[in-house]
Amino acid sequence: MLMAHWRKVLLCSCLFAILIALGAGLVRVAAKSATEAPAGFNTPSFNSAQSVSNGIAEPAGDTFARDQQVYEQNETIAQGLGPVYNATSCVTCHQNPNSGAASQITELRVGHNDENGNFVNPTIFINDGKNTITGRSIVNDRAIGPEAQETIPAIENIRTLRAALNTLGDGFVEAIDDKTLIAIAEEQPELSEGRVHGEVVQAPIFEAPGQTRVGRFGWKDQHSSLLSFIGDAYLNEMGITNRLRPTNVTTVLNTTTGVEDQPDGLGLADIDHFAQFIRGTMVPPRDTVLGATPAALKGQGLFTRVGCSVCHVQSITTAPAGTVIDGGMFTVPEALGDKIIHPFSDFLLHDIGTGDGIVQVGPQDTANKLRTAPLWGVRTKARFMHDLGSLSLDNAISRHDGEARQPTRRFRELSPEEKEALITFLKTL
Ligand code: HEC
Numbered sequence: 001m002l003m004a005h006w007r008k009v010l011l012c013s014c015l016f017a018i019l020i021a022l023g024a025g026l027v028r029v030a031a032k033s034a035t036e037a038p039a040g041f042n043t044p045s046f047n048s049a050q051s052v053s054n055g056i057a058e059p060a061g062d063t064f065a066r067d068q069q070v071y072e073q074n075e076t077i078a079q080g081l082g083p084v085y086n087a088t089s090c091v092t093c094h095q096n097p098n099s100g101a102a103s104q105i106t107e108l109r110v111g112h113n114d115e116n117g118n119f120v121n122p123t124i125f126i127n128d129g130k131n132t133i134t135g136r137s138i139v140n141d142r143a144i145g146p147e148a149q150e151t152i153p154a155i156e157n158i159r160t161l162r163a164a165l166n167t168l169g170d171g172f173v174e175a176i177d178d179k180t181l182i183a184i185a186e187e188q189p190e191l192s193e194g195r196v197h198g199e200v201v202q203a204p205i206f207e208a209p210g211q212t213r214v215g216r217f218g219w220k221d222q223h224s225s226l227l228s229f230i231g232d233a234y235l236n237e238m239g240i241t242n243r244l245r246p247t248n249v250t251t252v253l254n255t256t257t258g259v260e261d262q263p264d265g266l267g268l269a270d271i272d273h274f275a276q277f278i279r280g281t282m283v284p285p286r287d288t289v290l291g292a293t294p295a296a297l298k299g300q301g302l303f304t305r306v307g308c309s310v311c312h313v314q315s316i317t318t319a320p321a322g323t324v325i326d327g328g329m330f331t332v333p334e335a336l337g338d339k340i341i342h343p344f345s346d347f348l349l350h351d352i353g354t355g356d357g358i359v360q361v362g363p364q365d366t367a368n369k370l371r372t373a374p375l376w377g378v379r380t381k382a383r384f385m386h387d388l389g390s391l392s393l394d395n396a397i398s399r400h401d402g403e404a405r406q407p408t409r410r411f412r413e414l415s416p417e418e419k420e421a422l423i424t425f426l427k428t429l
């Protein structure tokens, strides 16, 4: 009896020790097994036969080329376009230098503050004042007829333009664990003498009602799931209702009944193809030739030294394949799991003095905060910042204030040659 008992204890503690060792080992193995995410501008527009994905597995019968074609398709009124909209396809605004990237297109958001200083979404009158559109800060520039055209009442005096964002590599961003983003936020005060503390906001997951996850997409971190962002975009950019956003924003000039985005022969709706396309894109690649020059290497060191990298975080590792995310609705696939990415962003909200006054999913204190602009792919842009108001990288840096005041001051104090080196480094991204 006694022997048996001790054997059991021995066995138990042995097992326990093995488990601990395995646990520790596993952590190391996981860290070691992380590999660089594939990089490339590999989705040439309207040439999907030449496109190469990051290796993501496709649903039965689907191809990456087909996902891209749906993303590039122009929608018509018969297919549900409008009544109010901004453009007829995703690629119209996400194309430079290839499908899925960003563009120079901006869109309008407005609203006002109530007597307590809290942001309130606008009431937009259409149809000669007979109807209103409410519940959102975005205002569409186009309508399928004059009756539905939105215009901006004088009382909606908070106004901003917001640039289209790059979506290449966003599948990897979606695959970042919440804990990783929270840990970055918690480290920032220590790295900046208490000056920088990124705000984490929880964003609702439309496909998992009632659940939230750390926001990382959009200028306000208003979404955490790509599918949710895409469902929102299909309605708010193109006026196409879908299973996640099933109701048009107005009945004026609305000719369709029911959800407009219906599944195809493969059982996939357009929003599923869009999500599959974006999740299948590679991350924006570096200019490795310029990146290897002495000036760029020196600039990279300065970028870290003056404190830019506290917010523009160079490297993040995604969660392991098999991790269940998006409220249980998506499992990180092999192609996206355990990958090292270099977004040069913390995906957190900061007040650097450029805030647009608009509140979306975050609390009221996010009104004047914006997500750290990811700098991957920045060399493909001619204008910078959320409003595209900066025509040079130098000007974009000089607009940083607030939480970024110290790094900006340090940048100004660099010698002309050092400043040039830092800018050269940015041009390699
Ligand atoms: C009229 C231009 C326009 C069209 C059309 C458009 N978008 Fe966008 N897209 C934007 C803008 C502007 C933003 C930034 C929105 C914000 O945060 O206010 C954006 C952001 C995004 C993001 C977030 C990227 C990130 O990393 O944060 C995704 C994903 C996205 N769009 C997908 C789509 C899809 C899919 C479609 C087609 C259904 C689409 N967009 C159509 C302009 C557009």
Ligand code: HEC
Pocket (backbone or CB within 6 Å): 196, 306, 307, 308, 309, 310, 311, 312, 350, 352, 354, 355, 370, 371, 372, 373, 374, 375, 378, 381, 383, 384, 385, 386, 387, 393, 396, 397, 400, 403, 404, 407, 408, 411, 426
């Ligand atoms: C406190 C966080 C923080 C720090 C520190 C910081 N930035 Fe930024 N950066 C941001 C945010 C937030 C934005 C977006 C602001 C906007 O669009 O109004 C941004 C935008 C940019 C852009 C524009 C990118 C684009 O695509 O339009 C550049 C370039 C940039 N930062 C470079 C730098 C450099 C260089 C430094 C160091 C001198 C630096 N930043 C320090 C948060 C930061």
